[in-house]
Each structure stands twice: as structure tokens, then as C-alpha cells.
Amino acid sequence: MTASAELSRCSLNQATINDADLVTAIEACVRAGIPSIGVWRRQLAQRGALEASRALRAAGLRVSSLCRGGFFTSDDDSGWRRELDDNRRAIDDAHTLGSPVLVLVPGGIPDGGSLARAHARVREAIEALVPHAASAGITLALEPMHPVFAADRGVVSTIAHALEIVDGLPAEIVGIAVDSYHVWWDPRMTEQITRAGASGRLALVQVADWLPPTGDPLVARAFPGEGRIDFASFATAVEAAGYTGSIEWEIFNASLWKDDPLRVAARVAEAHRLLLAPALSHGNPPSQHVADEEAP
Amino acid sequence: MTASAELSRCSLNQATINDADLVTAIEACVRAGIPSIGVWRRQLAQRGALEASRALRAAGLRVSSLCRGGFFTSDDDSGWRRELDDNRRAIDDAHTLGSPVLVLVPGGIPDGGSLARAHARVREAIEALVPHAASAGITLALEPMHPVFAADRGVVSTIAHALEIVDGLPAEIVGIAVDSYHVWWDPRMTEQITRAGASGRLALVQVADWLPPTGDPLVARAFPGEGRIDFASFATAVEAAGYTGSIEWEIFNASLWKDDPLRVAARVAEAHRLLLAPALSHGNPPSQHVADEEAP
Numbered sequence: 001m002t003a004s005a006e007l008s009r010c011s012l013n014q015a016t017i018n019d020a021d022l023v024t025a026i027e028a029c030v031r032a033g034i035p036s037i038g039v040w041r042r043q044l045a046q047r048g049a050l051e052a053s054r055a056l057r058a059a060g061l062r063v064s065s066l067c068r069g070g071f072f073t074s075d076d077d078s079g080w081r082r083e084l085d086d087n088r089r090a091i092d093d094a095h096t097l098g099s100p101v102l103v104l105v106p107g108g109i110p111d112g113g114s115l116a117r118a119h120a121r122v123r124e125a126i127e128a129l130v131p132h133a134a135s136a137g138i139t140l141a142l143e144p145m146h147p148v149f150a151a152d153r154g155v156v157s158t159i160a161h162a163l164e165i166v167d168g169l170p171a172e173i174v175g176i177a178v179d180s181y182h183v184w185w186d187p188r189m190t191e192q193i194t195r196a197g198a199s200g201r202l203a204l205v206q207v208a209d210w211l212p213p214t215g216d217p218l219v220a221r222a223f224p225g226e227g228r229i230d231f232a233s234f235a236t237a238v239e240a241a242g243y244t245g246s247i248e249w250e251i252f253n254a255s256l257w258k259d260d261p262l263r264v265a266a267r268v269a270e271a272h273r274l275l276l277a278p279a280l281s282h283g284n285p286p287s288q289h290v291a292d293e294e295a296p
Numbered sequence: 297m298t299a300s301a302e303l304s305r306c307s308l309n310q311a312t313i314n315d316a317d318l319v320t321a322i323e324a325c326v327r328a329g330i331p332s333i334g335v336w337r338r339q340l341a342q343r344g345a346l347e348a349s350r351a352l353r354a355a356g357l358r359v360s361s362l363c364r365g366g367f368f369t370s371d372d373d374s375g376w377r378r379e380l381d382d383n384r385r386a387i388d389d390a391h392t393l394g395s396p397v398l399v400l401v402p403g404g405i406p407d408g409g410s411l412a413r414a415h416a417r418v419r420e421a422i423e424a425l426v427p428h429a430a431s432a433g434i435t436l437a438l439e440p441m442h443p444v445f446a447a448d449r450g451v452v453s454t455i456a457h458a459l460e461i462v463d464g465l466p467a468e469i470v471g472i473a474v475d476s477y478h479v480w481w482d483p484r485m486t487e488q489i490t491r492a493g494a495s496g497r498l499a500l501v502q503v504a505d506w507l508p509p510t511g512d513p514l515v516a517r518a519f520p521g522e523g524r525i526d527f528a529s530f531a532t533a534v535e536a537a538g539y540t541g542s543i544e545w546e547i548f549n550a551s552l553w554k555d556d557p558l559r560v561a562a563r564v565a566e567a568h569r570l571l572l573a574p575a576l577s578h579g580n581p582p583s584q585h586v587a588d589e590e591a592p
Contacts, residue, residue, distance in 0.1 A: 108508070113524075115524070147442060147444065147453075148442070148443070151506055151507070157481050164483075184411070184446075185446035185453050186443075186453070187415065210446075211447070213448065215512075217513075227447070228404075228411070230410050230411070
């Protein structure tokens with residue numbers, strides 16, 4: 001097995017090298033032999049999706065996902081329309097980048113709101129976005145988030161609940177994103193990953209580790225292998241579920257961001273070989289479409 | 297309805313006035329008209345359970361629970377024996393205090409351990425403690441904790457999982473403790489509270505609120521009514537489940553601890569009347585036994 005085969009499923013999510021611009025991120029991936037990248041919208045703001053897409057393509061990089069849409073928290077009509085419009089623009093950008101997936105972070109509970117109402121809102125919003133996503137050939141991936149974020153970022157806390165929320169919507173257009181950091185504590189994790197795979201909804205997999213004391217859980221995620229999560233089991237579950245896409249290394253860690261992006265990328269590649277590759281089949285992740293030069 | 301009827305189910309957990317000694321805590325409860333108290337073991341360390349029990353009885357206060365046993369994290373024989381012995385002493389103290397319940401915090405994942413192993417260890421430990429708890433007339437209440445604590449304090453994260461772990465053990469000796477702060481995010485919360493009640497396992501209910509940004513989630517719990525938790529629904533669910541015990545106000549909040557304990561107790565009483573009492577039946581919570589002057 002060549003090194004590149006071991007890394008065929010490896011993707012570096014830009015959040016892991018949060019302070020690097022896209023040019024540096026591309027260089028880091030190429031030098032480390034990482035074939036895919038998870039792109040953040042805020043990194044597109046300067047240059048636009050089209051220019052970013054050209055740079056990524058010139059470097060031979062695949063895009064595994066665009067992060068992120070979602071945040072469906074408005075309860076008035078104009079806020080609601082604004083949120084849906086913003087998500088439609090994100091879908092267009094995902095299409096332009098050739099990303100198969102747009103990650104949806106559900107959003108929290110607005111002041112005066114309730115958990116139940118927020119859950120209903122997430123379903124309504126995703127349903128409203130299906131036609132646009134379908135025409136762009138993008139899969140919307142609802143991300144269950146660690147319950148520590150339920151009030152302020154993501155009211156959907158488990159794989160089981162995410163699957164329930166998207167139930168009945170077409171699986172090729174609406175799936176879920178599973179990040180080890182968010183779901184590792186769930187005693188039902190493995191069975192729910194299996195269920196997600198069986199129903200064709202496992203659209204994206206991400207990894208980060210959990211190590212107490214966490215400080216601010218948003219930016220204190222640990223490098224896989226250094227925390228309490230069992231990644232051999234996680235990778236085995238993902239593989240057994242029939243997932244053939246990229247595993248994105250997405251590590252929000254304020255200390256890691258101070259490190260040299262090229263060194264971080266090399267560390268990701270090495271850890272991927274040791275920790276995940278043994279449990280994964282190799283081969284290029286499926287690309288859902290080749291991007292046109294124009295957004296739909 | 298008299299004020300005392302409205303407060304009949306109200307208990308002040310000592311953690312809410314963490315820096316006050318037992319004498320001050322007793323005075324705070326009595327002045328605020330709160331009839332019950334949740335006692336912490338560290339507050340017993342100075343005077344011992346017997347002296348504490350006399351002081352509580354002289355003031356006419358009931359003990360709703362003793363906090364806490366648990367922390368089953370040792371994987372070697374001597375550590376294991378030490379943990380079980382410590383929990384047996386806690387059971388003895390609960391008996392001496394006339395507390396119907398000993399709260400069990402499961403403990404986290406030791407370095408090199410796994411979530412699955414930690415889950416198994418919790419069940420083994422509780423099973424080993426059943427005979428001692430039975431002879432003391434104490435109900436062990438396993439507390440599912442917010443997943444933010446899964447690695448370092450409590451590997452049991454949901455009511456459903458707690459019920460699964462204690463399944464098959466006698467319900468009068470092994471129940472669960474439900475704290476709104478730990479379970480509020482769970483879309484299955486209400487149905488699982490109902491299930492706990494129907495199986496006779498709802499041994500204790502506690503309340504604290506969740507408000508982002510949380511800072512350190514351990515000591516930044518919000519005063520009920522100030523966060524995102526819907527306490528009308530919570531109290532209704534608890535009542536519908538047939539729970540007739542105390543609702544303990546247990547608010548780990550570093551700012552609150554700087555406040556005057558008498559003022560905090562008065563605030564708890566007032567908030568209990570407004571937020572919880574309308575959904576609760578009144579009358580004295582059942583006492584499971586009257587304490588002897590000697591530990592068993």
C-alpha cells in the first residue's frame with residue numbers, strides 16, 4: 001500500500017489550521033499528501049468561490065465539504081427569509097467548489113424560545129432548502145452537535161435525533177454529518193452510525209478528540225489519539241456503515257492554530273495513517289459532481 | 297394554599313450555598329421556609345453525620361438526599377475495594393442523616409480506559425453496593441450527567457442509559473436522580489422521565505438552568521428561570537411521572553456562592569413558588585425511614 005492510498009480518505013478541514021489563508025491551506029495539504037480539504041465559507045469571503053475553486057482544482061485537491069450553513073434561529077418572517085437566502089448562497093458556493101456536501105449547523109435557542117420550537121424550525125428550514133440543493137446536486141448534511149452547544153449552536157444533539165428530523169426527505173439530498181467530538185459520549189453511537197449508513201444518510205464524517213479539562217469546549221478540542229475517544233472503534237463503525245467518503249480532520253483548538261499550518265497538516269497525515277487508515281478501505285471518495293464554472 | 301404548602305416539595309441543596317457551613321445552611325432553610333435540605337458529604341467531614349443529623353432534626357429539617365457517592369473509576373483491585381468501602385460509608389451516613397437517597401455520580405474515563413469499560417464498571421459497582429444499601433434502607437440514585445462531563449465526571453449521559461444500567465436491580469434500592477441541568481437538551485427527556493416514574497426508579501429530582509455562554513460548565517449553572525430550560529414542562533413531566541419527593545435546588549454557580557446564603561435561600565423559595573409549585577402536588581415528601589442514632 002502506498003502512502004497516498006493510506007491517505008486517500010483523509011481530508012484537512014480548514015478549521016484545523018484556522019488562521020491560514022486558502023493559499024497556505026492548499027500548500028499544506030499538497031505537501032502533506034492530503035488529497036481533500038474541507039472549506040469554510042469565511043475563507044471564501046475574500047476571493048469568492050469561483051477563484052477558490054480554480055486554485056483548488058489547479059492544486060489537484062478535492063473538496064470534501066463546505067462549512068457551514070444552518071443556524072436556523074429566527075422566528076420572524078424577514079429573519080427567516082434572510083437565513084434561507086444565506087443558505088441558498090452557501091449551496092451555490094458548494095456547487096461552485098465541487099463540494100458534494102454542505103454542512104448544516106442547526107443553531108441554538110433564541111432568547112424566549114424553546115427547545116421543541118427550535119427542533120421544529122430546523123426541520124422546516126431543511127425542507128425549504130431541498131429544491132435548491134437538489135438542483136445544485138448538493139447533499140445537505142445536518143450535524144448533531146455535542147449537548148454542550150445545544151443552547152447556543154446546535155439544538156440537535158444525537159445521531160438518532162438528526163435522523164429523525166430528516167426522516168422522509170430524499171436521502172441523496174439530505175443526510176447527516178457525524179463528528180466524533182460531538183457524538184462520542186453517546187452509548188448508541190455505533191448502532192446509530194450503522195443506521196445512518198443503512199439509510200444512505202451518512203454524508204460526512206469528521207474527527208476531533210475530547211480531553212478534559214476542556215476549558216471552552218468550542219476551541220479546546222484535542223488531536224485524535226490524545227483524548228478519550230476510541231478512534232479504532234469509530235473508524236470501524238464508519239467503515240462498517242458503508243461510508244466511502246473522506247474523513248475530515250476538524251480540530252478547533254486555539255493552541256493548534258498558533259502552530260505552523262504545514263506542520264499541522266503533516267501531523268494530521270501521520271495520525272490518519274496510524275489511527276484511521278487501518279480500519280478504512282482505500283480508494284478515492286466519490287465526487288458527487290464536477291463543478292461548473294458557474295453557480296446554478 | 298399556605299406558603300408552606302407551596303414549599304412542601306422544595307429542598308435547598310447545599311451546593312447552591314456552597315461556602316456556607318451546615319449551621320448557616322440550616323438557618324437559611326428555616327428562615328426561607330424551605331423544609332428540606334440536600335446534604336453534601338464534605339460538609340459532614342468536620343462534625344460527622346451523627347452531630348449533623350441532630351442539628352438538622354432540632355431545626356425540623358428533612359434531608360432529601362446525601363451527595364454524593366459514586367466515582368467508580370479504579371481498574372485495579374485495591375482501588376476498587378477502596379471505592380466500594382467509601383460508598384458503603386456514604387450509605388451509612390445517609391442512614392444516620394435520615395436521607396432516603398444517596399446520589400451516585402458515575403465517574404469519568406481513566407487515562408487509557410474506554411467508555412464501554414467505564415459503563416460496565418458502573419453497573420458492577422452498583423450491584424456490589426445493593427446489599428449494604430438494602431440493609432440501611434437507602435435508595436442509590438444513579439445520576440445521568442450532561443455529556444460535557446462524560447470524560448471526567450459521569451460516563452452515563454441520558455436517563456434512558458441510566459435506566460438501562462440499573463435494569464434488573466430492585467427498584468426500591470436502585471433508582472436514578474434527574475437534574476434538569478444534565479438532561480434538558482435530550483429530545484427524549486419527557487418520555488424518559490415518564491418511564492423512570494412508571495418503573496419506580498425516579499428517586500430524586502434536582503433543578504438548575506442552562507445559559508450560554510457557560511464558561512466552565514461545572515460552576516456556571518444558571519438560576520432556574522434565567523436560562524433556556526422550560527421549567528413548567530419539566531415540573532409537569534416530573535409530576536405526571538408520579539414523583540412525590542422533593543425538588544432540590546442545586547445550582548453550582550461561582551457567582552451565587554459569593555452572595556449571602558440567607559438571601560439565596562429566600563430567592564430559591566420565591567422561585568420555587570413561581571416556577572415549580574403551580575405544577576406540583578403539595579404535601580410532605582415521603583420519608584423512607586426515621587434515622588436511628590446509630591449507623592447500621
